[in-house]
Amino acid sequence: MPSNVVTPEFLQALRNAEPVLWLRPGPEDCRVDAPAETGLTTDQIAAAQARFDRFAPLLAELFPELQDSGGVIESPLSRTPKMQAALGLPEAQGTLWIKSDHALPVAGSIKARGGIHEVLEFAESVALREGLIQSGDDYRKLATPTARACFARYQVAVGSTGNLGLSIGVMASALGFRAAVHMSADAKAWKKARLRARGVEVVEHSGDYERAVAAGRAQVQADPHGYFVDDERSVSLFMGYAAAALRLRAQLDAARIRVDAQHPLFVYLPCGVGGAPGGIAYGLRQVLGEHVHCFFAEPVQSPCFLVRMMAGHGQLPGLPAAPSVYDVGLHNRTEADGLAVPRASELAYSAVGGMLSGVYTVADQTLFDDLIRLHDTEGIRIEPSAAAGFSGPRHICLSTAGQAYLAEHGLLAQMPQSTHLVWTTGGLFVPDEEYAHFLNRR
Numbered sequence: 031m032p033s034n035v036v037t038p039e040f041l042q043a044l045r046n047a048e049p050v051l052w053l054r055p056g057p058e059d060c061r062v063d064a065p066a067e068t069g070l071t072t073d074q075i076a077a078a079q080a081r082f083d084r085f086a087p088l089l090a091e092l093f094p095e096l097q098d099s100g101g102v103i104e105s106p107l108s109r110t111p112k113m114q115a116a117l118g119l120p121e122a123q124g125t126l127w128i129k130s131d132h133a134l135p136v137a138g139s140i141k142a143r144g145g146i147h148e149v150l151e152f153a154e155s156v157a158l159r160e161g162l163i164q165s166g167d168d169y170r171k172l173a174t175p176t177a178r179a180c181f182a183r184y185q186v187a188v189g190s191t192g193n194l195g196l197s198i199g200v201m202a203s204a205l206g207f208r209a210a211v212h213m214s215a216d217a218k219a220w221k222k223a224r225l226r227a228r229g230v231e232v233v234e235h236s237g238d239y240e241r242a243v244a245a246g247r248a249q250v251q252a253d254p255h256g257y258f259v260d261d262e263r264s265v266s267l268f269m270g271y272a273a274a275a276l277r278l279r280a281q282l283d284a285a286r287i288r289v290d291a292q293h294p295l296f297v298y299l300p301c302g303v304g305g306a307p308g309g310i311a312y313g314l315r316q317v318l319g320e321h322v323h324c325f326f327a328e329p330v331q332s333p334c335f336l337v338r339m340m341a342g343h344g345q346l347p348g349l350p351a352a353p354s355v356y357d358v359g360l361h362n363r364t365e366a367d368g369l370a371v372p373r374a375s376e377l378a379y380s381a382v383g384g385m386l387s388g389v390y391t392v393a394d395q396t397l398f399d400d401l402i403r404l405h406d407t408e409g410i411r412i413e414p415s416a417a418a419g420f421s422g423p424r425h426i427c428l429s430t431a432g433q434a435y436l437a438e439h440g441l442l443a444q445m446p447q448s449t450h451l452v453w454t455t456g457g458l459f460v461p462d463e464e465y466a467h468f469l470n471r472r
């Protein structure tokens with residue numbers, strides 16, 4: 031069978047919202063719609079990292095929780111042997127690690143990377159233009175009343191299912207900007223309350239994520255001092271995520287984890303619009319090379335990146351080139367609010383669609399099962415979206431399709447010394463009461 035054909039059974043399972051594992055067919059970058067020139071460069075990853083460094087002293091001053099790290103917003107890399115056993119992943123299949131972005135300070139989710147980077151980039155450009163700082167200055171100058179009064183003339187806005195709004199809203203208002211977050215109907219009440227407590231304007235919309243984004247964009251267009259963070263198209267967001275790869279490389283070195291032909295690294299990334307996992311996958315491939323195998327994880331009802339990948343390989347004839355999950359008959363309702371996105375980012379698709387290893391989907395109940403497992407075995411607290419990565423090792427190591435991937439890439443003999451890195455993407459600020467509800471979903 032030519033590799034751009036999927037079986038009728040696969041399509042039926044996708045439409046029935048059953049969990050599937052889809053593998054990108056053919057050699058790297060064999061999409062039907064070859065990617066438009068994205069204009070992305072490796073230099074931008076280093077530039078994002080350097081920007082975080084320039085702002086670190088200021089952030090340490092603005093956020094007490096960043097004092098110990100000197101203003102660095104980073105999460106630990108840890109081994110989770112009890113979770114590995116609970117998942118039924120034999121040691122002969124490699125070692126399970128987690129990248130704990132659920133614990134990222136300030137934003138409480140992976141959005142601390144992209145969202146905060148974009149607010150910092152905007153603040154830097156305003157500050158330079160308005161003469162608040164010169165290049166090479168100590169950015170702590172931006173905490174003075176004069177600088178804050180200047181920032182207060184500007185508005186930063188975003189459309190979000192919740193977590194992006196939290197990161198943009200909290201950072202923008204901490205710097206003194208006016209901040210507005212347009213929330214979709216599926217956004218959780220506690221996320222709205224947390225933003226309002228920080229002086230962020232929360233605008234609620236009855237529609238889905240795409241509607242909230244459109245409303246936010248329209249509002250800012252009417253404001254000459256308005257700046258809109260575009261989750262679907264922003265290079266700044268993307269590079270904020272990509273910078274994670276530089277930090278991870280140092281953490282892997284410190285943990286003596288090698289990544290080469292003999293030591294493959296499998297990375298499992300929960301995917302909404304695709305910006306966060308896309309940026310990170312892009313960064314990892316640039317920084318660590320081809321022995322990194324990236325898989326995106328999506329809810330069974332919201333597999334927007336999966337349908338985009340399939341369409342790119344001519345596997346969804348009759349549908350638009352950039353289809354939504356509604357086009358395949360799914361409804362986009364899921365408890366994984368951070369992943370409830372109907373259509374993938376074209377920027378993310380162009381950047382990583384050609385080198386992503388595959389995409390798999392996860393049922394909501396499995397998200398809760400893994401969330402509870404992680405709580406019971408390791409005492410780690412995450413939100414449902416952040417649990418999507420844990421289905422990855424099962425899909426890759428314990429399914430027929432996964433075994434076929436490993437065989438095709440000559441990886442079977444390397445599995446004992448392989449690393450499975452599950453990216454846990456959010457959870458730090460989930461209120462106790464909410465978390466208790468998650469634990470009741472056994």
Ligand SMILES: *Cc1c(COP(=O)(O)O)cnc(C)c1O
Nearest residue numbers: 193302303304305306368455456
């Ligand atoms: C936003 C988010 C993601 C995915 O990021 P996208 O850029 O939307 O793909 C994953 N997990 C959590 C918890 C998130 O908030």
